Amino acid sequence: MTRAAYDTVAESYADIVRDELDxxxxxxxxxxxxxxxxxxxxxLEVGCGSGRITEQLYRLGLDVAGMDLSPNMIEVARREHPHLRFGVGSMEALDAGDGSVAGIVAWYSIIHxxxxxxxxxxxxxxxxxxxxxxLLLAFQSGNERVRLEHVYGHSVSYDAYRLDPDAVAGMLVEADFEVDVRVHRAPMGYESTSQAFLIARKRNTVGPDDR
Structure with missing residues (x-):
């Protein structure tokens, strides 16, 4: 459902969000x-969409690749950012080895x-x-499921979730992350909800006798 929706809106989405960070x-x-x-x-940027955040990370000097569930989004990303690497995939089953990724950005990609x-x-x-x-997460703050049926100029049908930042931080701790940056800001522009950002790091569980 989510993949089909983003395949439908890919071109319009890219046009609308292209300069959103300005x-x-x-x-x-x-x-x-x-x-x-x-x-x-x-x-790795998971849920990279049209690649705008992947591009920003590249401009910050990172060796970065993007991954998205939607083949049409990846097609747009490759066209708009031909110097970067993009592939189709799911963040539920990443095509990467254990301990092989130096950092992950999930920019509004956990919301579905x-x-x-x-x-x-x-x-x-x-x-x-x-x-x-x-690990950097961005998501809409709240505690509800929202059915989306008309977005980016298209009729679609899929769900989005507003998430409680404290609950998400707790899940990260349970997954053996340490959360040390929490930012919560008021809505801006077209936004109807406040926005949340968390930065965490994977704990180094190697003990002194294992080094």
Whole structure:
């Protein structure tokens, strides 16, 4: 359902959000903070859509690739950012080895996952991250399921979830992340809800005798 909806809206979505980060200093600061925490290696944006955040991460000096569930979104991303790598995939089953990813950004890409399934998603993100690898999440704040039936100029039918930042942070801790940045801001522009941002890192569980 989600894949079909984003396949339908891919071109319109890309046009509408292309310049969305312009003038949003908070978001730029959060992405820069994330980038500064990446030591070395490839970064992955999961749910990259048309690739605008992947491009921003690249401009911050990161070796970054994008992944999205929607083949049409990936087609748009490859066309608009031909110098970057993009592939179709699911954040529930990433095509990456254990501890092989230096950092992960999920920019409004967990919002279509039912909250009961988020622990499994966070466990998968944890699996592929290197020890101490950073994770940046962005999502709408709240505690409700919203049925979307007309977005980006198209008739579609899929769900989005407004998520409680404290609940999401708790799930991350349970998945063996340490959450050290929490940002909550009021709605801007067309937004109808407040927005939440979390930066966490995969705990380094290697003890002194195992090094």
């Amino acid at each position: 003038g949003r200093h908070l978001e730029h600061g959060l992405l820069a903070t994330f980038a500064a925490r990446v030591t070395s290696g490839q970064v 996952t039912p909250p009961t399934q988020l622990p499994a998603v966070f466990a998968e993100l944890h699996r592929v991250l290197t020890p101490n690898g950073p």
